[in-house]
Amino acid sequence: MSEPRIQKVGMVGVGSMGSMMSLLFAEHGYQVFLFDIEQSQMEKTQKKAQDLNLQEDVIRQDSYSQLCKSLSTDSQPRLIVFSIPHGLAGDKCLQGLRPSLTTGDIILDCSNEHYKNTERRQEELRPHGIFYVGCGVSGGYQSARAGPSMSPGGDREAVERILPILRIVAAKDDGGKPCVNYIGPGGSGHFVKMLHNGIEQGMMLVIAEAWYILTRGLGLSYNEAGQVLYQWNESPELSKCFLIAIGADVNQEKDEKANHVVSYVQDKVVQDVDESEGTGTWTCEEAVRLHSPAATIISAHLFRCASADLTQRMKNEKVSKGTYATKPLQVNDKDSFIEQLRMATYFCFLLCFVQGLNLLRRKSQQKGWEINYPDLLHVWSAGSIIRADAIMSLLQPICSQPRMKSDGDDILADQTLEKELSRSFDSTKNVVLKAIEANMIIPAISQSLEYFKYSTRTELPTQFMEAELDYFGHHNFDIRGYGPGEAKKGSHHHEWKPAKGTSDK
């Protein structure tokens, strides 16, 4: 006998994302019961539902228990979707819901939650037969309304039960295939979304630096910079790249007084330092813990943190008296430099994905998640913030190789990818050279270049560092010429300078 079809959805948290998802579910024929600790959010959502003639199906609730009662039918399961801040909010929601939850109920947490919280909650609820699915949702509030990219992870049986609904509401690729797939057990769905946001941060800084070079370095007007980005978005390497497409819009947008909106946006990103969002910080923590050199992603995160404290930057600038101020870029041929900048953007975007996927592979191996990478790339191929048609098409076959599943080489060892990176390498190098001459701010572009160089070379300055480590710390080293050896303590020590009063150690 087939499972009874879920017809009602509980939505906890109806802010930017939750309100739009409520309308999305309602539009697809589900009855949606809302609960938010902020009354005004429920009112606003109901108002929007009314405007869309969906008021019958978007119903406000006064408590967690009322919500659960309204969702009850003769046939299980009940589905409750979360779209709330990370951490404590999720625990409070569960505390409120817990007395009303019964066997078979499914919580679908569509918030950006730390995967360890997800796994803790799964453990707590599992003995009671209650399922907790951690689901990444990407695409911002516009996609939450039109159909987001979704990455659910947790108990397979529970995910299979709700996949039919998710397939209805999720973004669709050009062939109409829903951008939602089962990611894996435990907290893998939320981990994957965290990583998506890490890649997103890297890409966002790369494009922000390119914008800075175009406008501050080459002196393009916002309209002209917008035109360049529109063209890039149609170019073979960067085709249909969401962050470039919206970057073009951002440059063109004017307010009612015909001023460019972007011209008065303060230059600081604050959600990492006020901790309203955690995914960037968590990605960096994971990269460090997993010894995975996600250089572009980490540099983007640190840069955002530095940007947030404008007061301090102002003080620092006063001390340096503007000595390091940005200067116009010196280039002979503007158009050909813009083309080099486009290729540099491509180079760095590719490396954001490489760093993210390599990190995920390490985590997947550690946790035994067995992530299906082609399926994951498909999830990100429409609706998501990091969607980028040409890059996804390039990565799909690379990520389909069996080595992605085993403890094999990293993605950088792939020939096809190497071809793409090597043909954009010189452009990137020239952009870095010119930008540095002009005191441009390019942490993501320069770190991408450095990451690529040190990841693909066999002779590194660590030769000297390892010698110094052995000099003062007796840390040992491997001998050159005898193969790479393993990533563990070498067998050789040289007595560079015996400690006081000793002739040997």
Ligand SMILES: NC(=O)C1=CN([C@@H]2O[C@H](COP(=O)(O)OP(=O)(O)OC[C@H]3O[C@@H](n4cnc5c(N)ncnc54)[C@H](OP(=O)(O)O)[C@@H]3O)[C@@H](O)[C@H]2O)C=CC1
């Ligand atoms: N905005 C975006 O583009 C995206 C956001 N996300 C994630 O989705 C989640 C929601 O984001 P967003 O909609 O932007 O956030 P909002 O702050 O706009 O909405 C969250 C809502 O949840 C409410 N809330 C907090 N605690 C509880 C609780 N215990 N019970 C019921 N409601 C509660 C909040 O109320 P109050 O304001 O009073 O705290 C608020 O109204 C976050 O985890 C975010 O990281 C994911 C993808 C994209």
Ligand SMILES: O=C(CO)[C@H](O)[C@H](O)COP(=O)(O)O
């Ligand atoms: O999850 C998101 C997009 O995918 C949200 O938009 C989130 O707010 C992005 O913020 P951050 O870059 O700080 O993680």
